[in-house]
Amino acid sequence: MIEWTSEQKLLQRTVHDFAQKELLPKAAEIDEKETWNESAFRKMADLGLLGITVSEEFGGIHLGATEATLVMETLGHACASTTLSYLAHSILTVNNLFVNASAEQKRKYLPKLISGEWIGAMAMTEPGAGSDALGMTTKAEKKGTKYLLNGSKTYITNGSYADVLIVYARTGQNKKDISTFIVEKNFPGFRVSKKLQKMGMKGSPTAELSFDNCEVPEENLIGAGNDSVAHMMNNLNMERITISGISLGIAQACLDYSTRYAGERTQFGTPLSQFQMIQERLAEMATQLAAGRALVYSASRAFDKGQRPMSLGAQCKLFTAKMATQAGLDAIQILGGYGYMREYPVERMMRDAKLMEIGAGTNEVMRLIIARELYK
Numbered sequence: 001m002i003e004w005t006s007e008q009k010l011l012q013r014t015v016h017d018f019a020q021k022e023l024l025p026k027a028a029e030i031d032e033k034e035t036w037n038e039s040a041f042r043k044m045a046d047l048g049l050l051g052i053t054v055s056e057e058f059g060g061i062h063l064g065a066t067e068a069t070l071v072m073e074t075l076g077h078a079c080a081s082t083t084l085s086y087l088a089h090s091i092l093t094v095n096n097l098f099v100n101a102s103a104e105q106k107r108k109y110l111p112k113l114i115s116g117e118w119i120g121a122m123a124m125t126e127p128g129a130g131s132d133a134l135g136m137t138t139k140a141e142k143k144g145t146k147y148l149l150n151g152s153k154t155y156i157t158n159g160s161y162a163d164v165l166i167v168y169a170r171t172g173q174n175k176k177d178i179s180t181f182i183v184e185k186n187f188p189g190f191r192v193s194k195k196l197q198k199m200g201m202k203g204s205p206t207a208e209l210s211f212d213n214c215e216v217p218e219e220n221l222i223g224a225g226n227d228s229v230a231h232m233m234n235n236l237n238m239e240r241i242t243i244s245g246i247s248l249g250i251a252q253a254c255l256d257y258s259t260r261y262a263g264e265r266t267q268f269g270t271p272l273s274q275f276q277m278i279q280e281r282l283a284e285m286a287t288q289l290a291a292g293r294a295l296v297y298s299a300s301r302a303f304d305k306g307q308r309p310m311s312l313g314a315q316c317k318l319f320t321a322k323m324a325t326q327a328g329l330d331a332i333q334i335l336g337g338y339g340y341m342r343e344y345p346v347e348r349m350m351r352d353a354k355l356m357e358i359g360a361g362t363n364e365v366m367r368l369i370i371a372r373e374l375y376k
């Protein structure tokens with residue numbers, strides 16, 4: 001069992017109550033309509049969630065990866081889509097700025113992102129560079145006091161409505177000459193080129209973005225230039241730990257729903273829960289979930305203590321992503337025909353869970369990272 005502090009328990013209870021009231025009732029609707037739960041998203045600011053890892057000076061509540069993951073799990077249990085958008089905002093954008101931006105950049109961007117006035121997104125992936133992120137071809141060239149960005153980014157969570165985007169671009173000849181820029185949606189040359197349709201996570205809009213001589217003032221370069229690979233990797237580690245919370249939340253929702261259903265549904269004059277093959281499936285789900293939770297929260301605590309091996313996030317994400325997809329498939333099987341129907345939520349949970357095996361690095365890439373560290 002994981003031991004939580006009284007503050008962590010209070011955080012979990014508060015977020016749970018919020019999620020039940022604001023996220024759960026809209027989860028099916030935003031999936032169906034492929035839109036996002038904007039009102040709930042902005043209300044998260046009132047709980048301090050939009051700047052969960054940021055110091056009070058910039059409007060945040062300064063908690064660690066453990067609390068951020070606990071929030072992801074609790075929100076993800078109610079609505080995985082909204083939680084994915086929340087992750088792109090609070091971790092990929094806000095935490096990224098807090099860790100890497102200058103004091104002036106933080107003062108300019110963080111308060112509005114944390115109050116919910118602005119929405120954030122992070123753009124690394126390109127049509128030709130996904131797993132091989134360092135193969136990106138979007139270029140930034142210095143012209144006077146501006147950088148001109150040219151290229152395109154794809155699969156960007158929140159991309160279609162973000163006010164502020166963290167964009168990675170190539171600034172030199174070497175593979176690792178990558179720099180980070182803060183782009184505002186109104187900068188000339190920036191355009192949302194396509195809203196993408198997906199299999200799952202439909203309540204978390206995803207977009208393709210285009211940069212055509214996009215003008216970015218030089219003061220919006222984060223860092224010294226050509227130095228972004230290290231902080232990109234560190235952000236990915238944090239992202240992979242916290243996104244694992246969403247997988248835990250989905251798997252718990254699948255287990256809760258199928259346990260209840262199996263207790264109520266009768267066949268052959270007996271509740272499904274009395275059939276040993278159903279019990280086996282439920283017992284396996286519960287055990288995998290407990291193992292995933294133990295792994296994720298021990299990794300988040302290690303991260304909070306300053307440990308940074310890339311396998312920390314990779315192991316969490318690999319284990320929990322596979323586990324969540326399996327929990328979705330198991331829940332569908334336990335519900336039988338009803339599980340396959342759109343009016344029941346478990347098929348949505350399974351579609352949402354599958355993204356966990358792809359976004360923030362695929363299962364295969366997680367295995368590469370883990371194996372690479374074994375040979376270090």
Ligand SMILES: Cc1cc2nc3c(=O)[nH]c(=O)nc-3n(C[C@H](O)[C@H](O)[C@H](O)COP(=O)(O)OP(=O)(O)OC[C@H]3O[C@@H](n4cnc5c(N)ncnc54)[C@H](O)[C@@H]3O)c2cc1C
Pocket residue numbers: 088122123124125129130131132154155156157158198201206355358359360361362363364365368
């Ligand atoms: C819904 C959604 C939201 C996303 N949000 C964001 C976002 O906000 N910002 C952002 O920048 N990106 C985002 N992404 C992009 C995501 O991180 C990439 O999709 C992911 O890294 C995989 O890249 P790819 O899709 O190009 O697949 P590819 O790299 O083309 O991989 C295709 C297949 O080949 C396998 N493969 C690739 N290389 C190897 C290898 N060396 N060894 C073995 N197998 C390999 C992969 O595992 C995969 O199975 C999002 C993606 C999705 C689907």
